[in-house]
Amino acid sequence: MPTIVVEVMPKAELLDPQGKAIAGALARTGRGEFQVRQGKRFELTVPGDELTQELLDQITEIAADVLSNSVIENVVGVHVVAGHGVQPEA
Amino acid sequence: MARIGVITFPGSLDERDAQRAIRIAGAEPVALWHGSRDLQGVDALVLPGGFSYGDYLRAGAIAAQAPVMAEVVAAANAGMPVLGICNGFQMLVEAQLLPGGLIRNDHGTFIRRDQALTVENTDTAWTHEFVRGQEIVIPIKNGEGGYIADAETLTTLEGEGRIVFRYAQLNPNGSLNDIAGITNERGNVVGLMPHPEHAVEPGFGPDTRVRMRSGIDGLKFFTSAIAALQAV
Numbered sequence: 001m002p003t004i005v006v007e008v009m010p011k012a013e014l015l016d017p018q019g020k021a022i023a024g025a026l027a028r029t030g031r032g033e034f035q036v037r038q039g040k041r042f043e044l045t046v047p048g049d050e051l052t053q054e055l056l057d058q059i060t061e062i063a064a065d066v067l068s069n070s071v072i073e074n075v076v077g078v079h080v081v082a083g084h085g086v087q088p089e090a
Numbered sequence: 091m092a093r094i095g096v097i098t099f100p101g102s103l104d105e106r107d108a109q110r111a112i113r114i115a116g117a118e119p120v121a122l123w124h125g126s127r128d129l130q131g132v133d134a135l136v137l138p139g140g141f142s143y144g145d146y147l148r149a150g151a152i153a154a155q156a157p158v159m160a161e162v163v164a165a166a167n168a169g170m171p172v173l174g175i176c177n178g179f180q181m182l183v184e185a186q187l188l189p190g191g192l193i194r195n196d197h198g199t200f201i202r203r204d205q206a207l208t209v210e211n212t213d214t215a216w217t218h219e220f221v222r223g224q225e226i227v228i229p230i231k232n233g234e235g236g237y238i239a240d241a242e243t244l245t246t247l248e249g250e251g252r253i254v255f256r257y258a259q260l261n262p263n264g265s266l267n268d269i270a271g272i273t274n275e276r277g278n279v280v281g282l283m284p285h286p287e288h289a290v291e292p293g294f295g296p297d298t299r300v301r302m303r304s305g306i307d308g309l310k311f312f313t314s315a316i317a318a319l320q321a322v
Contacts, residue, residue: 010193014238015264017198066155069148069184071191072238 002051006063007077009039014072039076042067051080092117092319094312095132097162099124099153103140104175104287111287112136115312117319124156133319134171134215135162137178139231139285149192149234150180159185171215171315172279176232179271179281188272188281189247190239195232196264202231204296204305205284206258207270211251214277219314225258226307227296228289230270235283237265237272247272255282286311 109119255271271282286308295305
């Protein structure tokens with residue numbers, strides 16, 4: 001069962017209050033000074049063995065239309081990882 | 091009597107307050123359900139506040155995919171007055187009935203306060219009983235109320251007078267241009283983060299200089315819509 005990973009990040013030019021809060025906590029606890037931005041990772045697993053280009057196109061569309069909101073976010077990655085019990089592709 | 095629908099989604103919180111506000115304003119509230127495409131012939135719609143689907147994915151995003159929303163979009167495009175309050179505003183931007191987006195408050199925390207707003211557009215179905223430039227006070231309560239849009243959209247909204255409400259005295263969440271609420275080109279769809287339905291009855295509204303909890307500035311949203319419906 002192939003799994004497609006979709007990664008979404010808040011737009012770079014927008015304030016990311018969650019990332020800012022994490023960076024603040026890291027600094028407060030002496031773990032270092034970082035810039036942190038928080039995004040989302042979605043895993044879409046499809047039945048069957050084969051991943052067609054058509055399905056990949058469909059998922060790319062879903063990533064743009066549903067999993068992200070283009071006003072506030074960017075889809076930064078759509079990639080295929082192997083299914084259960086299979087070594088991930090390099 | 092005008093019939094105004096209030097749509098309940100899983101996780102809606104303020105639908106009963108919205109229904110109550112409609113009743114106090116003089117119309118008949120009609121309870122509608124997210125899973126049904128039947129708008130029951132209502133004359134106007136309110137998308138209430140709350141946390142539909144627990145704000146999963148993005149606030150309002152899953153609600154925007156609900157069966158009823160196809161009907162809401164069609165009705166809005168046909169000119170029906172639609173008001174989105176808080177989570178309802180988030181649904182309207184996710185459904186692309188209104189431009190821009192709402193992100194987490196810039197300070198990262200949930201806020202709740204009685205909020206002063208300036209009414210800047212009194213041509214909409216929901217605001218025509220206000221006076222332009224009037225300052226009103228209604229409650230605000232949200233975690234993701236920061237209004238954002240690209241520069242071009244902001245210029246369009248400003249140029250076309252589509253910013254209906256601006257935060258007055260202070261900006262509680264980092265919204266660009268102090269935007270608290272906007273409308274579509276036609277002026278029938280209005281979305282805002284603060285809650286007019288919580289300021290409609292003396293004793294249950296925000297404090298005023300005169301008396302505790304006596305603020306009823308939210309009532310005019312609903313009486314405006316009712317008058318607009320009667321004028322048609």
